[in-house]
Amino acid sequence: MFKIPNVLDADALLDKAFGRAKKIAERDRKARAINKVSTVKMILNNTLQKYVKAFPSFDKLHRFHYELLDLLIGVDKLKKSLGAIEWARKKINSICYQGIKKLKKEEEDFAPIVKEVYGRISSIIYQINPHLNFLEESRLKIKQIPAISTDLPTVIIAGYPNVGKSSLLKLLSSAKPEIASYPFTTKGLIVGHFYVEQNHEKKKIQIIEAPGLLDRPNEERNEIERQGIIALKYLPDLIIFIIDASLHCGYDLESQLNLLEEIKKEFGVDVIVVENKVDISKGKTEYMKISCKTGEGIEELKEEIKKRLF
Ligand SMILES: Nc1nc2c(ncn2[C@@H]2O[C@H](COP(=O)(O)OP(=O)(O)O)[C@@H](O)[C@H]2O)c(=O)[nH]1
Ligand SMILES: [Mg+2]
Known part of the structure; x- marks a missing residue:
């Protein structure tokens, strides 16, 4: 019906983002801290956006597929989960933006700022974990739907x-x-x-x-x-x-x-x-x-x- 990428759960998603940030090799401590936060921001933004975009806009779906999705998964529930993911994406972007601003002003103590940003991001990602799980379940169900054409007579x-x-x-x-x-x-x-x-x-x-x-x-x-x-x-x-x-x-x-x-x-x-x-x-x-x-x-x-x- 449509192709949806694997949806990671909260732990895997955080591992992916923080893990990538950890690899950043930059000699200057300040530059490294800023780079870390912007890497986390980019990875989470792109990944969450990819999830939201992979699900079709429901009003454009053929009615057969719409009804099928509703029967199989529940369109309202799906919309709610996608909404929660979109909310998290924006919230994380703004937390990172503020964190980077703070880091730019800071001269010495970078680690506590990064730590605080990481903490707030983690709490948001854990908050949307049920929605991530629901999207993954939905993906698996959608994958099992065999193709029936809505274009052929x-x-x-x-x-x-x-x-x-x-x-x-x-x-x-x-x-x-x-x-x-x-x-x-x-x-x-x-x-x-x-x-x-x-x-x-x-x-x-x-x-x-x-x-x-x-x-x-x-x-x-x-x-x-x-x-x-x-x-x-x-x-x-x-x-x-x-x-x-x-x-x-x-x-x-x-x-x-x-x-x-x-x-x-x-x-x-x-x-x-x-x-x-x-x-x-x-x-x-x-x-x-x-x-x-x-x-x-x-x-x-x-x-x-x-x-x-x-
Ligand atoms: N005599 C006769 N038997 C038929 C005809 N069409 C189907 N059958 C038989 O009727 C039974 C039921 O057929 P089936 O196609 O499985 O019916 P369905 O349950 O409506 O899918 C089978 O034993 C068929 O062989 C027909 O035109 N003539
Ligand atoms: Mg039959």
Whole structure:
């Protein structure tokens, strides 16, 4: 999603800054003291600034990523931690600035001034340690989020369990679909891609199934799954809803049609409804007929997807 550097904790951060300052070899005691403080200032300023900049500005994030971050980490908490780090950065800059000013005026006793600056810096860095830890935890969580494109035209496959969603996804995908583990589904999101030709141009389409999420009515979803739906809501340009009128899936037609209405309402995007398994049912509805077993209707479905997307 975005690249964030390792976030050091308070001890490691202070070691880094003070350690570097310790190495300064300057014969003149005054010059050395000033150099030490400005080195500490520079290192802490740059490092803390790097952390803040590595996290994206939240208003510019795609809504899918925003909701995902909120679900996974909590956007408010993250904003608060970044705010604390920014506060510390400025505070440290000003402490160092004042320290250097004092050192410039001083003729003899440099060590106590440096010591005082170090002490105040340490106390600030320890104060923000919980926020540093939280950023590091956040980084590790963000790193685990597998890539789902928010730029590609995206189709989501929905419908009751066992109606043939995975079968259709596999049939449409040009490569083996990948399972991307997301926090709001136990089975992950299954992501595939396929290409259609439009004006002699190959266009890539992303296709996603969310097992155990869009295949049951809202009242059966837990809190985290509902949040997952909110995240998913911003992804699709089109939904393919599969109905199994052979009833081999174990759900009656009425329940399936109710779920269809719910999904239409929840997502508010274009929906193609297909009746799958027509090799068994022979087609019992007015919807587009397909069979993932015989391949019947799949080319027509691809044409329809292309028509709706482009
Ligand atoms: N006869 C027949 N069986 C199908 C068809 N499509 C899927 N199935 C079977 O239905 C079962 C459930 O399919 P699956 O793709 O896993 O459904 P999902 O739970 O919606 O992802 C599997 O045993 C499939 O082989 C079809 O068009 N015809
Ligand atoms: Mg499936």
